[in-house]
Structure formats: C-alpha cells, structure tokens
Amino acid sequence: MHKGLAAGGAGQGVVGGGRLDLLVDRSDELAPESEASMTVAIRPETDQDKSSIRKVNQAAFDGDDEANLVDALRDGGFVDVSLVAEKDGEIVGHILFSRVAIVTKVGTMDALSLAPMAVMPHCQRQGIGSRLVEAGLKACQSSHKIVVVLGHPEFYPRFGFSAEIARPLESPFGGGEAWMALALIPGALDGVAGRVEFSLPFMALP
Numbered sequence: 001m002h003k004g005l006a007a008g009g010a011g012q013g014v015v016g017g018g019r020l021d022l023l024v025d026r027s028d029e030l031a032p033e034s035e036a037s038m039t040v041a042i043r044p045e046t047d048q049d050k051s052s053i054r055k056v057n058q059a060a061f062d063g064d065d066e067a068n069l070v071d072a073l074r075d076g077g078f079v080d081v082s083l084v085a086e087k088d089g090e091i092v093g094h095i096l097f098s099r100v101a102i103v104t105k106v107g108t109m110d111a112l113s114l115a116p117m118a119v120m121p122h123c124q125r126q127g128i129g130s131r132l133v134e135a136g137l138k139a140c141q142s143s144h145k146i147v148v149v150l151g152h153p154e155f156y157p158r159f160g161f162s163a164e165i166a167r168p169l170e171s172p173f174g175g176g177e178a179w180m181a182l183a184l185i186p187g188a189l190d191g192v193a194g195r196v197e198f199s200l201p202f203m204a205l206p
C-alpha cells in the first residue's frame, strides 16, 4: 500500500455522518459532462460497480490495499463522492472523496480528502484521470469547501491543488510537496492551520 498516496478519509469527529445519498443524487449534475464524451462516461458509482472498482484499484496499485480501503470507507459511511469512468461498458477509472476533519485551535472544520484514485493501466495517460478529478471536484462543491490530497505533485496542481497552501495543515502521513490542498471556494483556506484527522480505514492502512 502506498500510504502516502492514498490520503483521504474522515476524521473521527465526522465518523458516522454517511452521505452516500449524494452518490446517486448528483447523477443529473454529471450527465452533461458524461455526454461530452462519446466513449468515456464519468458517473457516480452504483452497487453494481463495486467489484469493478476493486479491480481498477487492484490493477492500478498492483495490490489489494487501495481496493480494501475503498470498501472500508464505503462500509464505514465515510464516502462523500465516488465516481467511475466507464468506457465501452467497462469500468476503467475510479475516484473517491471522503470526509476528513481539520482540527484547529478555534474548532473543527469539515473537509474532503481525494483518495484513492485509479485508472486501469491500459487506459492511463489518455485524460481519464483528469476528467475524474474535474468531475469529482465539481461534485464536491455542493457539500464542502476544502479538499486535501497526498499524491503526485506533478498531477494535482493542474486542478488547483497547492502544496504551499497545505503547509499549515498537518498530515499524519507527512508528504512534503505531495501534500496538497485546494479551496473550492476562494479564501476557504485563508488562515486555516491545524491537524488533519483521517478516518479509521486510513489509519489502519498497512
């Protein structure tokens, strides 16, 4: 497991606030985006996608850890947004956003963590991952103001993530330039400093 690359989850302070309803409620929002491509559709996950999502994560990460993490986050009610990329009837990509808590001196703020995300190896570098991030962030906007990620420093800044604005946020996984944050609403991270708490599935990663 690439603990550092799978940042995400929900702080214990937000455990149990499951919002899986959002997975289906946002399908209308995503429909125009899906129609924009004739071959790859981005849409919320459904119950029928679970085993395909496992396969995508297993293939992209070459192991079971991220697939198990997705299942644990879903089972634990931590997921806020989970999207799949479907190409010619096959699930070839997946992205998940789950809740975290930012514990500051003046209180606790809700935020989302992007992780894991995966694209089937034979479909990588075709823009599918970028479409998942863009659609995912759009879906997150209706419920949250802040997203954090621990991942490829050359990839996520394309979508506005910044290591610099994440510096006042402490991650239990460390991260350096790979630890990034994004304000979905301008100014949402201004003056925010504190510790990011992750859900139990993340803290239990090998």
Ligand SMILES: CC(C)(COP(=O)(O)OP(=O)(O)OC[C@H]1O[C@@H](n2cnc3c(N)ncnc32)[C@H](O)[C@@H]1OP(=O)(O)O)[C@@H](O)C(=O)NCCC(=O)NCCS
Residues within 6 Å of the ligand: 005, 006, 060, 061, 116, 117, 118, 119, 120, 123, 124, 125, 126, 127, 128, 129, 130, 131, 150, 151, 152, 154, 155
């Ligand atoms: C990272 C990943 C989700 C990107 O999906 P994708 O569909 O290939 O992404 P896009 O085609 O939209 O964008 C390509 C960019 O992704 C990044 N990328 C793709 N494969 C990568 C890899 N093996 N290592 C690091 N970065 C990678 C690069 O920044 C690349 O940009 P470039 O082509 O200009 O070099 C996908 O490569 C993947 O599943 N990788 C394995 C699992 C993983 O690392 N997940 C992310 C954890 S943070």
